[in-house]
Amino acid sequence: MTANAMEGAKEEAIQHGMDDYISKPFQPVELASLLSSWLLPARDAVDSPGQAEIDGDLIEGAEQRPVVWDRVAALKTIDGDEKLLGQMIEMFVERVPVTLGHIISAMDEDDAAVMAGSAHALKGLVSHFSAYRARDLAAELEKRAKRGELAGVDELVGSLRLEVETLVANLDEDR
Numbered sequence: 001m002t003a004n005a006m007e008g009a010k011e012e013a014i015q016h017g018m019d020d021y022i023s024k025p026f027q028p029v030e031l032a033s034l035l036s037s038w039l040l041p042a043r044d045a046v047d048s049p050g051q052a053e054i055d056g057d058l059i060e061g062a063e064q065r066p067v068v069w070d071r072v073a074a075l076k077t078i079d080g081d082e083k084l085l086g087q088m089i090e091m092f093v094e095r096v097p098v099t100l101g102h103i104i105s106a107m108d109e110d111d112a113a114v115m116a117g118s119a120h121a122l123k124g125l126v127s128h129f130s131a132y133r134a135r136d137l138a139a140e141l142e143k144r145a146k147r148g149e150l151a152g153v154d155e156l157v158g159s160l161r162l163e164v165e166t167l168v169a170n171l172d173e174d175r
Helices: 009-015 028-039 051-063 071-077 082-108 112-127 132-146 153-174
Strands: none
Touching: 071 082, 082 112, 082 153, 112 132, 112 153, 132 153
């Protein structure tokens, strides 16, 4: 299990001896499906129970991305635990200004390594809330920083900052 969902990460993990791969955040049903493929006897040409439901959920989620965050999808990843969601929101609201600050400082100092690490951390944080636009912006920033392409990232950082600030405001309303 990893938070590294970059292109080629699965192949690299398997090449280094891992038996399988799943990246965070994941749906409990995805983890169950992955584990069952290793723990339960194989069934010839028979889909596991709920497989069509899993595939449909993933496709549907990709088609209907929320503007800021998807409360239902976020709750689904934590088995509907409202109390846990509240705790996650509190922790996020406390931590995200620090992470954004690291990204902005890294941009000002042309520090690609700090920017890549902070963008990766932010990508993971916003993913817990199914905040797809913020996640995609953070992923793009991480990718550019890993390639050392910091020229012109100020616009991307500005968009990411605005998206995260909007997310925080929406999460605050939901607390």
